[in-house]
Structure formats: C-alpha cells, structure tokens
Amino acid sequence: MSRVSLSPEMLYNIDAYWRAANYLSVGQIYLYANPLLRRPLVLADIKRMLLGHWGTTPGQNFIYVHLNRIIKKYDLDMIYIAGPGHGGPAVVANTYLEGTYSEIYPEISQDEAGLQKLFLQFSFPGGIPSHASPECPGSIHEGGELGYSLSHAFGAVFDHPELIVACVVGDGEAETGPLATAWHSNKFLNLVHDGVVLPILHLNGYKISNPSILARIPRAELEQLLQGYGWTPYFVEGDDPAFMHETMATALDSVIEKIQAIQYEARTMGELHRPSWPMIVLCSPKGWTGPQVVDDLQIEGTFRAHQVPLIVSESTPATHLAMLESWMLSYRPDELFDATGKLFPALAALAPEGQRRMGANPHANGGVLLRDLLLPDFRAYAETLQQRGMLGIGDMHVLGRFLRDIVVANKARRNFRIFGPDETLSNGLKSVFEVTSRQWNAKIAVNDEFLAQDGMVLDSMLSEHQCEGWLEGYLLTGRHGVFTCYEAFIHIIDSMFNQHAKWLKVAAQLPWRAKIASLNIVLTSHVWRQDHNGFTHQDPGFIDYVLNKKASIIRVYLPPDANCLLSVMDHCLRSRHYVNVVIAGKHPAPQWLSMEAAVTHCAQGIGIWDWASNDRGEMPDVVMACCGDVPTLETLAAISILREHLPDLKIRCINIVDLARLQPATEHPHGLSDTDFDDLFTTHQPVVFAFHSYPWLIHRLTYDRINQRNIHVHGYQEEGTITTQFDMTVLNELDRFHLVMDVIDHLPQANDKTRQLKQLVEEKLIKHGKYIRLYGEDMPEISNWHWNPTPRHSATE
CATH class of the missing domain: 3.40.50.920 (Rossmann fold)
Known part of the structure; x- marks a missing residue:
C-alpha cells in the first residue's frame, strides 16, 4: 500500500486529539475533582473507589480519531462498535469530544463544569457504567456482550448499502467461540444491497491476566488464519505515536479505497463475485501511554494495565499520587483545552459534523429509522374450522404462509428478514422459499436449494450465535425480523438474550433512544414432538430463564393452535421494545378455535x-x-x-x-x-x-x-x-x-x-x-x- 504522508499540522492535530481522548479517559477513571489540573492533585481529588478499564482504552481512542479523519475525507456513513468489553472510557470520551454527548446530556457541557460531571459520573453511584452501554451515544453494543461484536456489526449492515460498521475486536473477545465463527459472516454479504463491516482486530497482547493467543502466534500464521476466513489484513504495529499515526492513516485510506472499488465493481459493473474484504490488525501496547512501571512492576504492555493500572488512595505510597499527576500532565492538557475547559477549535474541527459523527449517526439509534412493517391481514391465512379438533397441517406451516407474504410486502423496503440456524425448512417455514432464497455469497453447487446472493432468509450458518447476533444488529439499526430455533438449542444464546433484554430495559428509560422493533423468538421442534431425536432435543426451560427478566420487557406466548399462532405473531410483529418468545409446533395438530374466537382468546391471553x-x-x-x-x-x-x-x-x-x-x-x-x-x-x-x-x-x-x-x-x-x-x-x-x-x-x-x-x-x-x-x-x-x-x-x- 502506498504510504499516506500526513502534513505536520494534521499529524500534530490527530495526535493532540488522541491525547485529549486519553486525558478524558484517565480522568473518568480517577478524578473526583480538579478536572483540568488547574492546581496540584491532592487525595481529595481522587475517587475513593477506582473502577474502570484502561488497557484497551488508548488503542480505541487511537482508532476513533483515525476513523473521524476518513469519515470526513470520504464522507462516510459509519458507526462504531467497541467489542473489547470495557472500552467505556474511550467511547464516552470521543462522543464528548465530538459534541454528541453534550447535545444529548446538556448538563455535561463543553467546559470545565461539564468535564467535572463527565468524570464524576463514570463508574460512580447514580452515574454510568464502565461499558459502552445504552447511555452512551453511538453505541449499539454493550461492553458485557463479549464475543458478539462482529455478529452485531453484520446484522447492522444487512440492507443498509451505504453503511460501514467499524468493529473493534479485542484480544479476549477474539478467543470466544461466537467471535471465532463470526469471521465467516463475510460469506453472506450482498454486494449491492448490504453495507460493509470493517473489522479492526486490536491485539494489545493480553487479556485480564493472560497473554492472548492471536498476539502470540507467528505473524505468518495469523495472516494465514485471517486470509483463510476470507479477509485481507492490513497490519498496523508499533508504539511510536508518529509512526503509528502515519501507518494507520495509510492503512485506512487503502482499506476505504478497496471497499469503494469493490462496491463500484458490483453496483456499476455487475461484478458480484465474493471479494476478500479488507480489515485492519492493530498491534499496540496494552495500556499504551500509561504508567510504565509501578512498584517495580512493568505495567504498560502487560496484563497489569487491564483495569486500573495505578492505585491511588490513603493506603498507597504518596508517590502514586505524583505518578498519576505526571501521567495526566503528559497529555499536555493546556494544549488541548482553553481556559474555559473547551477543546480548542482546531482540534474540534477534526470530528465529522452532524449525523456523520459516529455518536450522532441515526443507525446507532435505530428506532428513529424504524418504519412499521407492511403486514397482510393475518386472518386471511386462517385454518377454516370445519370441525373442532380437526387435524391441521402443522401450526408452523400455517405461519410460513403469513411470513412468506410479509417478505413480499416488505421486499422493496428491505426491512424484514427471517433468521435461524439452518432450520427454516425443518421448522415448517418452507413457504417463504416460494418468494425468496437464503442469502449466500459462497460457492453454489448444482444440487443446492434456495441459495442466492439476494435473499431475505439468513439461515445458512449452523450457529445460533451468529443468527441471533445478526438479528439483534438488524433490529438495533431500525429493522424487523424473526428468529426461529429448535426449542432445546435456544439455550445456546442465553447470554445474548440476557444482554439484549438488559439493553432494552435501560434504553427504555432514556428518552432520546427511540424504541426498536421487538426481538421475536419462535421456538419449535419442541420438547413434546422430538420422536426422531430423543432426549438430547428435549428441553423446554428457556422460558424459565426468560421470565427472570424485567416484566416491562418480556412476553411469552404458547398458542394452542394455528389460528392463535397467527394472531399472536401479528401482535408480536407490530410490537416495540419487547422480547417476544412464542412456542409452537410444526407437526400436524388439532385445531380448536375459529379465527374470530382465536383473536378474542389471544387478546384476553387466558x-x-x-x-x-x-x-x-x-x-x-x-x-x-x-x-x-x-x-x-x-x-x-x-x-x-x-x-x-x-x-x-x-x-x-x-x-x-x-x-x-x-x-x-x-x-x-x-x-x-x-x-x-x-x-x-x-x-x-x-x-x-x-x-x-x-x-x-x-x-x-x-x-x-x-x-x-x-x-x-x-x-x-x-x-x-x-x-x-x-x-x-x-x-x-x-x-x-x-x-x-x-x-x-x-x-x-x-x-x-x-x-x-x-x-x-x-x-x-x-x-x-x-x-x-x-x-x-x-x-x-x-x-x-x-x-x-x-x-x-x-x-x-
């Protein structure tokens, strides 16, 4: 790749902006008062309980400022996903610097008083969590969701052709099963209708207390692994800021130009072959720019930088307070903030404007983009009740006809998809393949069925994690969908459901976050009809787990027949901001209620x-x-x-x-x-x-x-x-x-x-x-x- 040469002024400003983000990040972890160090630090300026994570933060701050540069240079529509679990200081700092945070929370103003509140609220009672939580503008991915960042990122770009999701994958997250599998999501992108995920594998060498695998294997092995997944990695490695800024700028320009060339060839020239998408591997020290050595122990570049790298309290040596002050002053805050505490205009100008700011991008507040589904009248799909208890074709087969026509009604809008782990046919929904295919961008053989680059069903991957993660990303960015799964195996996504339910609960309390479409989980092939598979496929306990969550978020429906299932699903697809769990059979089963009676019964619920x-x-x-x-x-x-x-x-x-x-x-x-x-x-x-x-x-x-x-x-x-x-x-x-x-x-x-x-x-x-x-x-x-x-x-x- 040809090297980008940043002008001395641009190099200085990018580095200064990075220093500003690092300064704000350290301040969030440590400072109770004296936010701009207008006077020497004293113990009373330090929070009594130090909580937060420093190790990943400077690397993410580095990434964010460089993404700002390319957003402005190429006028990109981009959002940011912080995969490393505890990158909260970075995303809060950067959305504050770009102005989004203060617009949403006016009390966190762009001055010294605002900085004081910004610092105090972080990991503090009555404040905000240390993750990239719903309270943070621009976030669609909670820091506790370790392993799902890439899945969410791909879900976000399906049917958003202009969107790029910059997805930072951390060392620890890269070792999880869901993330290791998620690299294959690139086989499902439609080059015309979908956007692009830009993974940034952030290798700083360590997890909480152990080295990370991908940072310790030989470079050639790592490169071969990523190429085998279908990616073209661009490596940015070092610890010298000037060199790293130049290298990162070069890599990002090459990556964006490669992405744009791929999209141009597909959308203008009709070249629809699956490309090797570009990605970045950023190798930087853990806790970069932080304390080097504390109490004779190496900190920067080791696992010890993961959380709070320097403890300052009444029980620690007085030198620790001086080390903290020296650390914060190393960012030269007087060069970053004016006398009022506001970021200098030349630095603030590095951030994109308006909705191009990653914290203000409407895709990261998907409810503002959400449009109602166009739903056919579910009554038209009713099983005619000729005799009470008559044998029906299978409730899920009846639902399949309804979903088929929902796909048709919304195909032009491209805002509805069906997700599931290789089970759409098995789950009785064959009717949907009368009007669409499975989306698939890998090789298609002569005997394959229902595979195409342009499909509205995503079930060609035998991974509950990926399909659930894709759907969550799809919903969080303003669309609708259904996830179908064998009942016994829905437990695979227990933690994903858990985090999404928590996200909905918190987001519902934030007036600036618009409500999103409900997460609709349809469980079938259930416990009472597993005569082919036996004991391994028999576990109805997911609903026990679901009902542990907030009642304001959770709904569980068990329709007794097909007409009730139609009525329930129509309600669920119209709903907002819930997790709806629906359990229905796919085998021929008796039908009990006419459609009119079913509607009344379902409205009453009992x-x-x-x-x-x-x-x-x-x-x-x-x-x-x-x-x-x-x-x-x-x-x-x-x-x-x-x-x-x-x-x-x-x-x-x-x-x-x-x-x-x-x-x-x-x-x-x-x-x-x-x-x-x-x-x-x-x-x-x-x-x-x-x-x-x-x-x-x-x-x-x-x-x-x-x-x-x-x-x-x-x-x-x-x-x-x-x-x-x-x-x-x-x-x-x-x-x-x-x-x-x-x-x-x-x-x-x-x-x-x-x-x-x-x-x-x-x-x-x-x-x-x-x-x-x-x-x-x-x-x-x-x-x-x-x-x-x-x-x-x-x-x-």
Missing part, C-alpha cells in the same frame, strides 16, 4: 373454554388448565374421558396463551388481579394444570395466589428418549390418562365410578406400553383420537 366445560357458570368440581399445544390436546382428551365416565363431574377448562397472565398484576403489566384470578381458578377447588415446560414455573408464577396449594402441575420431568409422540407425554405424566388419575385423586371422595375409571386408565397405560414396544407406534385410539362431544355437551359444540 380464558375459559365454555365449549369444553360443563360447569355452566356454577362452582366447578375441578378446574383443568392447559398451556401449550400438546398440553391442550392432552387436557381436552382427559376432559372427554372424564365427561364420558363421570358425567356429573363439573369441569371448567381454562386455556392460557399469554403466560404472564398467571402473574399478579403488581408483578407484570399483563398479570391478573387476585379477583380475576380467583374468578377463573376459584379459591379452593383443585386445579389440574397441564403445562408445556417444567412444572415449578407455574408454581413460581402463582405462588402468592389464594388457591396456589390446590394447583397440581403436570409438565416436563426431564424424562425423554426416542419414542412415540404420545409416550413422551406418558413418560412425563402429562398424558390424558395421568391427568384423569390426578383429577380423581383430588376429588373429595371416591366412589365406584371413580374407582372404575382409575382402574380403566391404569390399564390403558399398561396397554399403551406394550403396544408401542410391539408395533413402534401409538395405539389407534390415541393417534386417531378427535374431540367428540358426548350427549351432555351443548349442541353448539
């Missing part, structure tokens, strides 16, 4: 199914509740047995779609008041509850209800194997026969009829076990069962 009940407004003898498609089937089958053999037994059937309805209204905005809950479940009658997941979740949600001691929950008991569909319910005592026995066991007193019925269902269970082991399939009376009203049922059923 309700009595009068057509399956016979209490007729009186106090029931037993309440039978169900939540989930298979639990609903088994509950209704149990009710039919009970009504046939115990016709005088008054049964109330309750179905739950919105799981949060079980919680008190004081704990969740969808929760039921105690009065409403008691009206449904009574205050003293037995409740036999068939639940999709682990039983104790229902006990947890209802622990404070009056009748909670009478709620007897059947759910997954961690029993599974390769077996028949019905046998899975038997193994976990969720089946109709166990439900019937539980009802009988909780009636006030036994009689001949109840004893005879209990014996009958016990014999059925024995017969079932023998049958499946002889024939390898469920008994005809199970597989061919359908809802058949008894003479005591109403004529309208």
Whole structure:
C-alpha cells in the first residue's frame, strides 16, 4: 500500500486529539475533582473507589480519531462498535469530544463544569457504567456482550448499502467461540444491497491476566488464519505515536479505497463475485501511554494495565499520587483545552459534523429509522374450522404462509428478514422459499436449494450465535425480523438474550433512544414432538430463564393452535421494545378455535373454554388448565374421558396463551388481579394444570395466589428418549390418562365410578406400553383420537 504522508499540522492535530481522548479517559477513571489540573492533585481529588478499564482504552481512542479523519475525507456513513468489553472510557470520551454527548446530556457541557460531571459520573453511584452501554451515544453494543461484536456489526449492515460498521475486536473477545465463527459472516454479504463491516482486530497482547493467543502466534500464521476466513489484513504495529499515526492513516485510506472499488465493481459493473474484504490488525501496547512501571512492576504492555493500572488512595505510597499527576500532565492538557475547559477549535474541527459523527449517526439509534412493517391481514391465512379438533397441517406451516407474504410486502423496503440456524425448512417455514432464497455469497453447487446472493432468509450458518447476533444488529439499526430455533438449542444464546433484554430495559428509560422493533423468538421442534431425536432435543426451560427478566420487557406466548399462532405473531410483529418468545409446533395438530374466537382468546391471553366445560357458570368440581399445544390436546382428551365416565363431574377448562397472565398484576403489566384470578381458578377447588415446560414455573408464577396449594402441575420431568409422540407425554405424566388419575385423586371422595375409571386408565397405560414396544407406534385410539362431544355437551359444540 502506498504510504499516506500526513502534513505536520494534521499529524500534530490527530495526535493532540488522541491525547485529549486519553486525558478524558484517565480522568473518568480517577478524578473526583480538579478536572483540568488547574492546581496540584491532592487525595481529595481522587475517587475513593477506582473502577474502570484502561488497557484497551488508548488503542480505541487511537482508532476513533483515525476513523473521524476518513469519515470526513470520504464522507462516510459509519458507526462504531467497541467489542473489547470495557472500552467505556474511550467511547464516552470521543462522543464528548465530538459534541454528541453534550447535545444529548446538556448538563455535561463543553467546559470545565461539564468535564467535572463527565468524570464524576463514570463508574460512580447514580452515574454510568464502565461499558459502552445504552447511555452512551453511538453505541449499539454493550461492553458485557463479549464475543458478539462482529455478529452485531453484520446484522447492522444487512440492507443498509451505504453503511460501514467499524468493529473493534479485542484480544479476549477474539478467543470466544461466537467471535471465532463470526469471521465467516463475510460469506453472506450482498454486494449491492448490504453495507460493509470493517473489522479492526486490536491485539494489545493480553487479556485480564493472560497473554492472548492471536498476539502470540507467528505473524505468518495469523495472516494465514485471517486470509483463510476470507479477509485481507492490513497490519498496523508499533508504539511510536508518529509512526503509528502515519501507518494507520495509510492503512485506512487503502482499506476505504478497496471497499469503494469493490462496491463500484458490483453496483456499476455487475461484478458480484465474493471479494476478500479488507480489515485492519492493530498491534499496540496494552495500556499504551500509561504508567510504565509501578512498584517495580512493568505495567504498560502487560496484563497489569487491564483495569486500573495505578492505585491511588490513603493506603498507597504518596508517590502514586505524583505518578498519576505526571501521567495526566503528559497529555499536555493546556494544549488541548482553553481556559474555559473547551477543546480548542482546531482540534474540534477534526470530528465529522452532524449525523456523520459516529455518536450522532441515526443507525446507532435505530428506532428513529424504524418504519412499521407492511403486514397482510393475518386472518386471511386462517385454518377454516370445519370441525373442532380437526387435524391441521402443522401450526408452523400455517405461519410460513403469513411470513412468506410479509417478505413480499416488505421486499422493496428491505426491512424484514427471517433468521435461524439452518432450520427454516425443518421448522415448517418452507413457504417463504416460494418468494425468496437464503442469502449466500459462497460457492453454489448444482444440487443446492434456495441459495442466492439476494435473499431475505439468513439461515445458512449452523450457529445460533451468529443468527441471533445478526438479528439483534438488524433490529438495533431500525429493522424487523424473526428468529426461529429448535426449542432445546435456544439455550445456546442465553447470554445474548440476557444482554439484549438488559439493553432494552435501560434504553427504555432514556428518552432520546427511540424504541426498536421487538426481538421475536419462535421456538419449535419442541420438547413434546422430538420422536426422531430423543432426549438430547428435549428441553423446554428457556422460558424459565426468560421470565427472570424485567416484566416491562418480556412476553411469552404458547398458542394452542394455528389460528392463535397467527394472531399472536401479528401482535408480536407490530410490537416495540419487547422480547417476544412464542412456542409452537410444526407437526400436524388439532385445531380448536375459529379465527374470530382465536383473536378474542389471544387478546384476553387466558380464558375459559365454555365449549369444553360443563360447569355452566356454577362452582366447578375441578378446574383443568392447559398451556401449550400438546398440553391442550392432552387436557381436552382427559376432559372427554372424564365427561364420558363421570358425567356429573363439573369441569371448567381454562386455556392460557399469554403466560404472564398467571402473574399478579403488581408483578407484570399483563398479570391478573387476585379477583380475576380467583374468578377463573376459584379459591379452593383443585386445579389440574397441564403445562408445556417444567412444572415449578407455574408454581413460581402463582405462588402468592389464594388457591396456589390446590394447583397440581403436570409438565416436563426431564424424562425423554426416542419414542412415540404420545409416550413422551406418558413418560412425563402429562398424558390424558395421568391427568384423569390426578383429577380423581383430588376429588373429595371416591366412589365406584371413580374407582372404575382409575382402574380403566391404569390399564390403558399398561396397554399403551406394550403396544408401542410391539408395533413402534401409538395405539389407534390415541393417534386417531378427535374431540367428540358426548350427549351432555351443548349442541353448539
């Protein structure tokens, strides 16, 4: 690459701007007062608790000022992702220097008083975290999300053709599984419709207390690794500031010109071959420009620079205070800030203007760009209910038609995508491939299906991490999407969901952050229908984890049939700033409600199914509740047995779609008041509850209800194997026969009829076990069962 020669004035100004960012970063970690060192430092000027991370910060400050230069030179639309977990001082310092921070937080003004507040708030009670948190302008990636920066970056550039995401990847982050896999995301970029990710691998040699692998392997090996991933690395290495500024400027100019040439060839000349995208490897000392040696221990360039490199307190030597003062004065603040504490105009002019500033770029506040989805009327996709309990094609297959037409309606806008780990077909959504393909920019062989460079489905990578990260980046920059996954394997992204939910919670409290589209997670291939795969594919516990998060953010839906699923998904796709978890089956399953009834039921979230009940407004003898498609089937089958053999037994059937309805209204905005809950479940009658997941979740949600001691929950008991569909319910005592026995066991007193019925269902269970082991399939009376009203049922059923 030809060398860029910075003019002496530009070289001085870039270095001064870098020094200013470093000075502000150190001040955030240390200073309680005296922000411009107008007088000698004293202990009273130092925070009593020193929190923060210095090691990555000077390198990120170096990167940021150089990105500012190329944004201005090439008029780039660019945002910044700080992958190293604790780069908060850097992003706060730089958004303050460019002016964005003060515009959003006027009390953090561009003067000495503002600097005082800027420093004091950092890692301080009532202040801001030490990460690149939602409070920081320009951030879409929390510092605690170690391993996901590249995934978020690629999600951000899908369908944003002019956007460049500069993504800094730190030493430690580079060693995580998700990040190591994310380098392959370059095989999915569409050269015409998508933007570009510029990875900057920041190797400063160490993690918290160990050397980093990529910094210790030979240069040739590292270069071959990155080239093998499909990247062209440009190395910037050293510790001399003047040399490093020149080298970084040269590398960035070469990189941007290479990116622009690739895009020109694709968009003007039609050259759509997959390129080797450029990236930068920045090798600089950890804790660069900080203390060299403290108490005879080397600091700069070692792991000791990771957090607070110099402890200053009443219990440390007095020399530490002097070392801190000397360190801060080494940045020559008098050359950076005027008498009022404002950055000198010649330095401030280095920052881009308006929305070209990375802290002010609207893509980093995606809600301001968000447009409503164009949604067809979901009612048009309804399963016509010819007979209650009729067998449908599979709820996810019905949803697939709806999603197919959402893709069509929004294709021109390019603001809706379907994400998932190589499972779109398996999850029953084949209909979407009638109108789009999987986006793919690697080799396509003759027998491949549904692969194209221009597709709206991203599921060609068998990595839950990448697909979830792409979707999060897509949402955070102002678009909509759905993530589908096998239920058992959604746990792979537990920590990603956790961080996104936390982000939403904090962002919702910031008036300047516009709400983004909800994260819609659809779980299928669920625990009760894994007869091909067995125990390894059986784990419904994700919803337990989800419900630990703030009620203002979390929604969990278990629609009992296809029409309810359509109604729920229409609601979820219209919603803002939630995590919606929807659990639905893909196998042929009974259909219970007409579309009109489904809309009403889903709007209520919980309700009595009068057509399956016979209490007729009186106090029931037993309440039978169900939540989930298979639990609903088994509950209704149990009710039919009970009504046939115990016709005088008054049964109330309750179905739950919105799981949060079980919680008190004081704990969740969808929760039921105690009065409403008691009206449904009574205050003293037995409740036999068939639940999709682990039983104790229902006990947890209802622990404070009056009748909670009478709620007897059947759910997954961690029993599974390769077996028949019905046998899975038997193994976990969720089946109709166990439900019937539980009802009988909780009636006030036994009689001949109840004893005879209990014996009958016990014999059925024995017969079932023998049958499946002889024939390898469920008994005809199970597989061919359908809802058949008894003479005591109403004529309208």
